[in-house]
Amino acid sequence: MLKQDQIQDYNQSVSADHDFKWGYLGESLERQGQNVEQLLKKVADFQVAIPSWALGTGGTRFGRFPIGGEPRNLEEKIEDVGLIHALNRSSNSISLHIPWDIPQDAAATRQLLSQHGLIIDSVNSNTFQDQKDQALSYKFGSLCHTDAQVRKHAIDHNIEVVEYGKALGDECKTLTVWLADGSNFPGQHHLRRAYQRTLDSLTAIYEAMPSDWTMLVEYKPYEPNFYSMVIPDWGTSYSLCQQIGERSQVLVDLGHHLPNTNIEQIVARLMHFGRLGGFHFNGSMYGDDDLTTGATKPYQLFLIFCELVQGMNDPAVTNPALAWMIDASHNTKDPIEDLLQSVQAIKMAYAKALLVDTQALFEAQEQNDVVRAQEILENAFQTDVRALVAEARRQVGAAIDPIGLYRQMGIREQRIGQRGRYAVATGL
Numbered sequence: 001m002l003k004q005d006q007i008q009d010y011n012q013s014v015s016a017d018h019d020f021k022w023g024y025l026g027e028s029l030e031r032q033g034q035n036v037e038q039l040l041k042k043v044a045d046f047q048v049a050i051p052s053w054a055l056g057t058g059g060t061r062f063g064r065f066p067i068g069g070e071p072r073n074l075e076e077k078i079e080d081v082g083l084i085h086a087l088n089r090s091s092n093s094i095s096l097h098i099p100w101d102i103p104q105d106a107a108a109t110r111q112l113l114s115q116h117g118l119i120i121d122s123v124n125s126n127t128f129q130d131q132k133d134q135a136l137s138y139k140f141g142s143l144c145h146t147d148a149q150v151r152k153h154a155i156d157h158n159i160e161v162v163e164y165g166k167a168l169g170d171e172c173k174t175l176t177v178w179l180a181d182g183s184n185f186p187g188q189h190h191l192r193r194a195y196q197r198t199l200d201s202l203t204a205i206y207e208a209m210p211s212d213w214t215m216l217v218e219y220k221p222y223e224p225n226f227y228s229m230v231i232p233d234w235g236t237s238y239s240l241c242q243q244i245g246e247r248s249q250v251l252v253d254l255g256h257h258l259p260n261t262n263i264e265q266i267v268a269r270l271m272h273f274g275r276l277g278g279f280h281f282n283g284s285m286y287g288d289d290d291l292t293t294g295a296t297k298p299y300q301l302f303l304i305f306c307e308l309v310q311g312m313n314d315p316a317v318t319n320p321a322l323a324w325m326i327d328a329s330h331n332t333k334d335p336i337e338d339l340l341q342s343v344q345a346i347k348m349a350y351a352k353a354l355l356v357d358t359q360a361l362f363e364a365q366e367q368n369d370v371v372r373a374q375e376i377l378e379n380a381f382q383t384d385v386r387a388l389v390a391e392a393r394r395q396v397g398a399a400i401d402p403i404g405l406y407r408q409m410g411i412r413e414q415r416i417g418q419r420g421r422y423a424v425a426t427g428l
């Protein structure tokens with residue numbers, strides 16, 4: 001476990017440079033009339049859940065390159081997320097995937113979670129893989145399957161997943177459902193019946209969920225099916241949520257959009273309808289690449305947070321609290337460093353969105369002053385907020401530079417020593 005004095009000593013060693021940068025930025029923000037204390041608190045309080053399935057090097061169908069020292073079980077995954085949270089004090093929860101992370105001893109797992117200051121924020125079902133000796137195969141779908149027995153098997157699995165969540169703490173009240181269900185060829189699916197069977201199945205799961213739980217319905221345009229997906233886009237997920245019940249919301253995975261999709265407009269729409277449930281943050285160029293958040297499109301991530309901040313500050317918007325989660329899988333980076341980078345990118349986008357002079361922006365929009373509107377956004381986006389995010393971390397006892405401390409301590413090498421070079425994590 002990372003000790004507080006190790007973080008203090010490290011912060012001391014890098015404080016001269018940080019104090020210089022924060023000194024300048026803090027003063028510039030005050031001169032702009034920003035409430036710096038409020039900014040620091042909002043940024044520090046913003047927590048992003050870490051996916052249990054992203055603590056190993058995921059790889060692709062073409063290959064996987066284990067980095068060594070990967071967590072071999074749920075306990076070691078909790079240890080790794082505990083380390084991430086100790087380094088950035090910004091990742092106080094884990095999203096679990098069942099059956100990849102079935103707790104062998106729920107009481108022991110709850111205790112380990114509290115030792116690391118962690119909770120389970122959500123549980124994910126998995127009806128996209130057959131388990132060993134599974135008689136009722138998901139090859140041709142799960143909740144949409146033409147065979148009612150397969151649908152029942154998938155419904156029962158989701159209900160079982162909720163039970164695992166309940167056993168791991170009162171905080172976990174979210175079931176995330178992503179369906180690989182779809183078709184590879186024209187004619188393979190009756191497209192309307194597949195939708196209706198899925199709606200009926202999701203409704204059965206929803207009715208079996210505790211009355212204070214939320215169901216997040218995740219959409220994806222393709223993969224692993226390449227002709228049609230039963231839930232390909234936000235509109236389909238939204239239409240399902242409207243019919244399933246008020247505690248079912250749309251989950252936006254940033255990588256689940258066709259190229260050049262205006263994701264920030266989808267976010268604005270779903271907030272307007274009060275059905276935005278949360279995010280799976282990641283970065284992508286082409287498909288569901290699951291790369292580091294903000295690595296390729298930082299301006300798009302900023303624009304998404306602009307819609308979120310404006311929506312969250314607008315009394316006319318009645319959207320429930322949002323689930324902030326990462327969903328990534330990498331082949332070429334140390335998973336812990338990558339997750340630290342993703343959280344950093346998300347916090348920077350949020351901090352920049354908080355800097356937007358929203359009143360001036362609304363005026364420019366009302367006056368159709370297009371140039372002024374863009375200049376107002378640029379002012380915020382082009383502000384280097386790294387010292388603000390670092391200062392927010394320092395003030396809550398985290399590392400000014402989490403990756404710097406992680407590397408200085410040689411933690412990956414330690415993990416390899418403890419767990420072995422070929423230890424491979426369950427998950428993607």
Ligand code: LRH
Binds near residue numbers: 178288428
């Ligand atoms: C599907 C997905 C879904 C998870 C899986 C690990 O692409 O985004 O959220 O179940 O990745």
Ligand code: MN
Binds near residue numbers: 178218280327
């Ligand atoms: Mn996802």
